[in-house]
Amino acid sequence: MSQGQGFGFGLGKMKELAEAFKKAQQVQEGAKKLQEELEEMEIEGEAQGGLVKVVLSGNQEPIRVVISPDVLTEGSEVVSDLVTAAMKDAYRKSTEMMREKMEELTGGLNLPGL
Template identity: 30%
Template sequence: MKARLPQGYSAPRNNMSQMIKQAQKMQEQMEKAQEEINAKEYTTTVGGGVVEIKMTGDKVLRSITLKPEIVDPEAIEDLQDLIVSGVNEVLRQVESETETRMNDISGGLNIPGLY
């Protein structure tokens, strides 16, 4: 008696081809998402709004804006701390959005070195 394959069964070859197509589509979506993230500008403020920092998604620092009331020669260390804090916060924004977008595309697969 011959074994019969279930109706609708596709040979592994077709399955592999489909997996490759899905991987290519996922790669294209990730590249597009990364381009969109890179083009976006991220802004954060620290110190109650006296320091504003803008950075692009590809982590290029665009500007640091200081309100006049924060510029006190006696408080230079405080100002430096605010700037460092702001730069770190805007970097976290970029990294968080990148991770979220890539996880959405990859279905949550943790692929080392992906982004």
């Protein structure tokens, strides 16, 4: 490297780098806020027209399961299948919601893997 050439990029590149760091910091702050919001959210999945409901937090932690007494007469295998279907519904909804929130958070940054 000859003297006076620096790192191979001029002040324009430094400005771009500073902007990138600023955006990254904004995303980090937004991610922290989003994490707090997710902890407080409740996302409901259901099966059989709402006869079985599963509620997850925005972080996909189970909160509760609600089973209608009408379903209990169907037998354990049916109840198990309906609980599983409601869990899958809640998981799908929470995953979609997280994806949307992350797109809002990182909008326009074109981050790989998101």
